[in-house]
Amino acid sequence: MTSDSLVEIRDLHFAYDDRPILSGINMRFPKGKVVAIMGGSGCGKTTLLNLIGGQLRPSSGEVRVAGHEVAAMKEAELYALRRRMGMLFQFGALFTDMSVFDNVAFPIREHAGLPESLVADLVDMKLQAVGLRGAARLMPRELSGGMARRVALARAVALDPMLVMYDEPFTGLDPISLGIIGQLIRKLTDALGATSIMVTHDIQESLLIVDYIYFMSNGKVVAEGTPEQIRNSTDPFVYQFVHAQADGPVPFHYPAPPIASLLEPRRA
Incomplete structure (x- = not known):
């Protein structure tokens, strides 16, 4: 290589x-x-x-x-x-029974072994990066398609892959x-x-x-x-x-x- x-x-x-x-x-x-x-x-x-x-x-x-x-x-x-590795699936594939916050927190809780206060800080930073920190308590059904894709992007980069x-x-x-997602990827x-x-x-x-x-x-x-x-x-x-x-x-x-x-x- x-x-x-x-x-x-x-x-x-x-x-x-x-x-x-x-x-x-x-x-x-x-x-x-x-x-x-x-x-x-x-x-x-x-x-x-x-x-x-x-x-x-x-x-x-x-x-x-x-x-x-x-x-x-x-x-x-x-x-x-x-x-x-992080993965952004087609249409986002958010967990429908979890809030925006918990969707992004999921990989951190699964793999990082951090105290909940640090998990909260990391989730806030990832949501801030995609412009959705204010939507942390919303459920996926309350999001537009573009917002859901941005949450999925925050989840994909939650562990700094x-x-x-x-x-x-x-x-x-x-x-x-579409333009927002493209610029966020870059x-x-x-x-x-x-x-x-x-x-x-x-x-x-x-x-x-x-x-x-x-x-x-x-x-x-x-x-x-x-x-x-x-x-x-x-x-x-x-x-x-x-x-x-x-x-x-x-x-x-x-x-x-x-x-x-x-x-x-x-x-x-």
């Missing part, structure tokens, strides 16, 4: 039974950077996050986090590694909330010195905050680059994705016989 990489993926292959999902993936995630993984639905993006977190094991190849091969770690070692993974953090948000990454890996479809917001982007299609990396390189790319797949074109390497039409071949017999 190179010294500036927190996560490194080498020649990674993964399949569910005989159905290949990932094929020959190579990626690097440097320390202190925000890196996006993009691509169409079903191309293997979320599977990659599960492999990094150790919920899945590769068919072949390596996933290394902080110098450790994840698949080779024993259960206790893996749990210790996960305590240094070295790695934070985001699974579609912008889904379902209005433009204001600011918290910089403040913590963490590495952020973001699976997302939102190309325009991502180009504003990320340091590097990988594009995936059919389980492979088909393009990569900095935001500036991606904006100026003439690669057909990247161009279609960035400019939201209906047709291109990802076709508009599902494979079917030419329409003319169906009409001619009917006219006969």
Whole structure:
């Protein structure tokens, strides 16, 4: 592993039974950077996050986090590694029967062994960082979608993780909330010195905050680059994705016989 990489993926292959999902993936995630993984639905993006977190094991190849091969770690070692990771799930996944305060306090109480007075101080600081200290006693049902995502972000960074993974953090948000979440991801990454890996479809917001982007299609990396390189790319797949074109390497039409071949017999 190179010294500036927190996560490194080498020649990674993964399949569910005989159905290949990932094929020959190579990626690097440097320390202190925000890196996006993009691509169409079903191309293997979320599977990659599960492999990094150790919920899945590769068919072949390596996933290394902080110098450790994840698949080779024993259960206790893996749990210790996960305590240094944060995860923001799609739609937030807050505990619905816990207050905002208790949601953010949950990982601290589970893993830190601190007195409750210190837990309260830490929760207040995390909620302050996302602008929601005043909402500490609210329940998740009382929050807007954007507020819930910000609480989930505060929970994800509650233990000052070295790695934070985001699974579609912008889904379902209005433009204001989307911009807030994007800026918080950038600011918290910089403040913590963490590495952020973001699976997302939102190309325009991502180009504003990320340091590097990988594009995936059919389980492979088909393009990569900095935001500036991606904006100026003439690669057909990247161009279609960035400019939201209906047709291109990802076709508009599902494979079917030419329409003319169906009409001619009917006219006969």
